[in-house]
Amino acid sequence: MKTWNDMNLPCQLGIGTWAWGDKQVWGYGKGYSDYDLKEAFELSISSGITFFDTAEMYGYGKSESLIGRFIREQKAAVIIATKFMPVPWRLRQHDLIRALEHSLERLGLKSVDLYQIHWPLHLRSLNTWMDGLAEAVERGLTRAVGVSNYNVDQMKRAYDRLAIHGIPLLSNQVEFSLLHRSPETNGLLKTCNELGIKLIAYSPLAMGALTGKYTSTHKLTRYRGIRFNRYLSRIEDLTNLLREIGQGHGGKSLSQVALNWTICKGTFPIPGAKNANQAKENAGAQGWNLTNDEITAIELAAEGIFGR
Numbered sequence: 001m002k003t004w005n006d007m008n009l010p011c012q013l014g015i016g017t018w019a020w021g022d023k024q025v026w027g028y029g030k031g032y033s034d035y036d037l038k039e040a041f042e043l044s045i046s047s048g049i050t051f052f053d054t055a056e057m058y059g060y061g062k063s064e065s066l067i068g069r070f071i072r073e074q075k076a077a078v079i080i081a082t083k084f085m086p087v088p089w090r091l092r093q094h095d096l097i098r099a100l101e102h103s104l105e106r107l108g109l110k111s112v113d114l115y116q117i118h119w120p121l122h123l124r125s126l127n128t129w130m131d132g133l134a135e136a137v138e139r140g141l142t143r144a145v146g147v148s149n150y151n152v153d154q155m156k157r158a159y160d161r162l163a164i165h166g167i168p169l170l171s172n173q174v175e176f177s178l179l180h181r182s183p184e185t186n187g188l189l190k191t192c193n194e195l196g197i198k199l200i201a202y203s204p205l206a207m208g209a210l211t212g213k214y215t216s217t218h219k220l221t222r223y224r225g226i227r228f229n230r231y232l233s234r235i236e237d238l239t240n241l242l243r244e245i246g247q248g249h250g251g252k253s254l255s256q257v258a259l260n261w262t263i264c265k266g267t268f269p270i271p272g273a274k275n276a277n278q279a280k281e282n283a284g285a286q287g288w289n290l291t292n293d294e295i296t297a298i299e300l301a302a303e304g305i306f307g308r
């Protein structure tokens with residue numbers, strides 16, 4: 001696979017599965033169950049959303065295991081992206097291959113479509129992990145490779161090292177939403193476009209803060225609360241505008257408007273969904289476009305939420 005387009009995706013967004021098995025941040029088992037996740041999986045596929053992003057870290061392997069089970073039960077043709085976290089006790093190139101083999105076991109697959117380095121930890125050189133990714137492609141364990149949370153300099157070095165192996169860097173997965181626009185201001189999105197690397201936008205709904213259901217009287221909990229609760233009253237001004245703009249697009253929801261904004265920016269968002277309703281709503285973010293004037297108005301409303 002040479003470019004993102006070679007994935008031949010039928011969708012403009014994917015589905016993120018961090019919450020599929022994660023108790024600490026997302027409260028897996030309280031308020032949503034495997035049954036809900038299976039329905040989210042089925043609903044996504046029937047809506048044409050076949051790209052699933054997971055990681056060995058999510059739920060300590062539970063996310064990958066659930067996806068593997070759903071694929072088998074549904075006999076579904078899906079595109080799977082997973083990730084390797086180079087944590088301290090795994091420092092050799094061989095450890096990456098072993099980790100990928102374990103991911104494949106949990107997923108019940110012979111290969112994945114995209115294998116990503118989860119975080120640019122400095123315990124081993126960047127080249128070690130790029131050489132490991134290249135080996136994974138050469139062994140047929142993944143169709144393509146990507147990175148995640150890499151800054152401009154790290155991404156360029158990853159791109160150059162992979163080029164020595166004749167392998168393209170397909171994607172860089174970073175946080176990108178109306179509440180986290182740094183990829184636009186720090187040159188990352190621009191460099192992605194110049195080098196033909198797809199920016200995969202994670203937490204595109206700001207972990208739920210951009211869905212309109214959390215307010216100063218109904219707050220987020222756990223890590224999400226620490227990050228966003230103090231800004232909720234300001235975020236409400238933005239979500240009110242998103243809601244109003246959605247009305248003008250045949251009744252699109254404000255979550256759909258927030259996701260469509262990331263699509264209009266040329267990125268590939270991977271919103272998390274805990275149930276079929278969320279998956280269905282998020283699928284409706286594709287297939288239409290905000291106008292330039294709407295984009296300008298939304299960005300104006302988003303500016304300064306953190307700085308005021």
Ligand SMILES: NC(=O)c1ccc[n+]([C@@H]2O[C@H](COP(=O)([O-])OP(=O)(O)OC[C@H]3O[C@@H](n4cnc5c(N)ncnc54)[C@H](OP(=O)(O)O)[C@@H]3O)[C@@H](O)[C@H]2O)c1
Pocket residue numbers: 015016017018019053054118148149173174201202203204205206207208209211213255270271272273274277278279281282
């Ligand atoms: N590479 C990395 O370092 C990294 C880091 C973070 C995330 N990611 C990836 O990106 C994916 C998405 O990011 P994220 O899960 O952090 O945040 P997100 O997509 O911004 O938010 C997802 C959460 O918002 C709520 N939600 C989603 N759709 C909704 C809807 N239509 N209506 C109402 N509520 C809705 C759900 O939580 P509630 O119902 O509980 O509100 C859902 O779990 C992850 O699953 C993961 O695959 C990668």
